[in-house]
Amino acid sequence: MLYFLHFRFDPMTLCLYRDAVQVPLRPKVAQLLAYFLTHPNQVVARETLLSSLWQHGEFRETALTQSITELRQALSDSPQNPTFIKTIPQQGYLWICPVEQPHSKSLISHVTKLGKKATILLTAVGLIAIVSTVSLYFLSAPKPVSSKASVTLPTLIIPPMANETGVQANAWWGYALEAALRQQLQSSYHLVPKSQYPELSNSDKTKKLTLSLKPLQQRFLLTASLASERTELIVEQLDENFTAIAMQVITQLALKTEAIDMAPFNRGMRDYYRGVQALNEQGPKLAKAYFEAAVMQMPDHIESQLELAQICWWLGDIQSAHKQFEHISLSTASIATQARYHLYYGEFLKATGQAQQALQQAKLALDVAQQSQQVELIASAYQLQADAYWSLQRWDEYKQAMNSAHVLVGSRSFAYSEAQRSFYLANPPAAGPIEKTLLNLEKSKPVLAQAITYYQQTAQKLSLIKALFAYGQNYLVPVSESEPSLLNALELAQQGGYHHLEMQVLTYLGFFYIQLHQGEKALDYLKQITPEPRFVPSYEQQQLLIGMAQMDIALQTGDEEAMQSAILQYQALLKSDDISVVTRANVKLLLSWTLIKAGELESAEQLSLEAMQAYQTLQLQEVETYALYTQMYIHLLNGEPQQALDIISSQQHPSSHLLLLYGAVAADMAKEEALQQDFSDKLTELENSQLLQLQLQQLRQQSRIDKRFIAELIDAPYSVYCQSKWTIN
Incomplete structure (x- = not known):
């Protein structure tokens, strides 16, 4: 039996x-504790723990983080002032509490008396015994229960205060009161991340502390409710009294807390909380003025400085944002503020195309966020990592980070950012080698609809815009719903001055209407965007979509002017030194399609070959298929069926509609009847292939298959750019 403070742990049964x-523990958490107790006063790297306890699995990093959090909660340990587990930044964890074995000689002292060789032997034997015990127990143990079952802290939601005073400006006090409550209750409750409020706000299983403020004879009445408990407090005026009011609410509702000394109130805090309110409800321009006022009164207030830095780049002022971020000192910042700094700065670096630097900030954010044990911060750090890995084409690491974020917070929170990866050709498939997207669109659809209703009721404009935007991007949402959702998001972004979001929605609307073959309408929205080349990823995306819109007009109408505009747009992009390798490959493929329509087959073949080679290097299998059947089509037009067959024969499992269609045509041209039947049968097995089968029948009815009939009767490779997953009603 191992003893530490008022705990004892049995390594044979893994009971604490x-x-x-x-104390109830999941088997993995018990294994983690056993490892720490056998390695006291040693810095243990995260990778060491992963190698010892999580050798396999996609969610290893997330599982370790969750298990550390659960173990700390079971021990009532604080990451800021630890008694047991201390986080060593950039290194790992250190067990700092003395461990005793009172019924036998101390293992450590006993080992010390032995020679060096005996020390190594005994240590190895001891570790093997412990690992064997743990392994046997884990194999024979019942299935792990939900992590919630072993969390000792009760769960609590604190929704935004309902401001029923009739004066919108009074809402700042609710933000300040909520912050004071969260600070006092964070050590006694598991406070639900705000991103999960829409899903859990109506749950009977979660405690909810609701607040409302009404006018009462030149004063205010604050009502606080928790389950069946309810209390009312008279608030004389809305000033710095929110800290005292928070303690009264906690006392009268009999909430558990370890009272925390609050910093002395500075009147600049009033402007800070007004800025927070404005940012969420009214827009960044008004919020900027409040944060500037807060900094004037509190020059060293890091939180106000940080919000100013973010707002500057949201409004397109890159130079000021740079200065703001560089000016901020984290020497006195809280752990949560440090995490937010690295997240904000990382987002800014990502927006300006500095993916490697953004990844560095994401790793710093994750390290600090794990110390804070705030799930939302940890998940946001994983999301930023995923974005950076995406830009760097590190697909496996992208997938792992995205999965970790999704496990921690859920589908709605990341639908907004992840859905943007579904740009068809404007962005490649999300996971690169295999999966097109990690986001479960079926699950996120109702969750997003629920979020929209919640944010409409709570007047949180910024969150509402993001939810509407994400809902409009979900391919399972009918166009009759997605189009008004996107237009509503755009209107709200423009009204509130959310310039950064406005540009994103305008960009997506351009893509949206390209998919619906409304190229002119797409151009109308894309031309509303103020070009900012320093925001490299979004700029190249916008320029690419302009070319796609012009190409769509040309392909639909035969408009020569639109075709030349598309070609010039693509050529200008290829001359740029700043576009990413993925975008460059996409531009080459799109330009090859446009040149096929223009009859310039030789140039089209060379461009599609270069695009295919780039996709192979990047392991982008789906878009590599686009390049492959583009080359097959060119060979068919050139009367070279054997070259087309050579391409499809190199594919082990051809499942693309157009690969099989072109293969069947090539086999027919080469008089390979058995091969033609094989490709036709495989095409028949695919969903939504009826039209292509009809095209094949019509072509076979011709006396001879030549270039003219192929061009007239068979879908060209550029037909796929509109074959996405829209549900059109």
């Missing part, structure tokens, strides 16, 4: 006791 009461 606090005094005489057993």
Whole structure:
């Protein structure tokens, strides 16, 4: 039996006791504790723990983070002032509490008396015994219960205060009161991340502390409710009294807390909370003025400086944003503020195309966020990592980070950012080698609809815009719903001055209407965007979509002017030194399609070959297929069926509609009847292939298959740019 403070742990049964009461632990959490107790006063790297306890699985990093959090909660340990587990930044964890074995000689002292060789032997034997015990127990143990079952802290939601005073400006006080409540209750409750409020706000299983403020004879009445408990407090005026009011709410509702000394109130905090309110409800321009006022009164207030830096780049002022971020000192910042700094700065670097630097900030954010144990911060750090890995074409690491974020917070929170990866050819498939997207569109659709209703009721404009935007991007949402959702998001972004979001929605609307073959309408929205080349990823995306819109007009109408505009747009992009390798490959493929329509087959073949080679290097299998059947089509037009067959024969499992269609045509031209039947049968097995089968029948009815009939009767490779997953009603 191992003893530490008022706990005892049995390594044979993996049971933890606090005094005489057993503390419930999941098997993995118990294994983690066993590892720490056998390695006291040693810095243990995260990778060491992963190698020892999580050798396999996609969610290893997330599982370790969650298990550390659960173990700390079971021990009532604080990451800021630890008694047991201390986080060593950039290194790992350190067990700092003395461990005793009172019924036998101390293992450590006993080992010390032995020679060096015996020390190594005994240590190895001891570790093998412990690992064997743990392994046997894990194999024979019942299935792990939900992590919630072993969390000792009760769960609590604190929704935004309902401001029923009739004066919108009074809402700032609710933000300040909520912050004071969260600070006082964070050590006694598991406070639900705000991103999960829409899903959990109506749940009977989660405690909810609701607040409302009404006018009452030149004063205010604050009502606070928790389950069946309810209390009312008279608030004389809305000033710095929110800290005292928070303690009264906690006392009268009998909430558990370890009272925390609040910093002395500075009147600049009033402007800070007004800025927070304005940012969420009214827009960044008004919020900027409040944060500037807060900094004037509190020059060293890091939180106000940080919000100013973010707002500057949201409004397109890159130079000021740079200065703001560089000016901020984190020497006195709280752990949560440090995490937010690295997240904000990383987002800014990502927006300006500095993916490697953004990844560095994401790693710093994750390290600090894990110390804070705030799930939302940890998940946001994983999301930023995923974005950076995406830009760097590190697909496996992207997938792992995206999965970790999704496991921690859920589908709605990341639908907004992840859905933008579904740009058809404007962005490649999300996971690169295999999956097109990691986002479960079926699950996120109702969750997003629920979020929209919630944010409409709570007047949180910024979150509402993001939810509407994400809902409009979900391919399972009918166009009759997605189009008004996107237009509503655009209107709200423009009204509130959310310039950064406005540009994103305008960009997506351009893509949206290209998919619907409304190229002119797409151009109308894309031309509303103020070009900013320093925002490299979004700029190249906008320029690419302009070319796609012009190409769409040319392909639909035969407009020569539109075709030349598309060709010039693509050529200008290829001359740029700043576009990413993925975008460059996409431009080459799109330009090859446009040149096929223009009859310039030789140039089209060379461009499609270069695009295919780039996709192979990047392991982008789906878009590599686009390049492959583009080359097959060119060979068919040139009367070279054997070259087309050579391409499809190199594919082990051809499942693309156009690969099989062109293969069947090539086999027919080469008089390979068995091969033609094989490709036709495989095409028949694919969903939505009826039209292509009809095209094949019509072509076979011709006396001879030549270039003219192929061009007239068979879908060209550029037909796929509109074959996405829209549900059109």
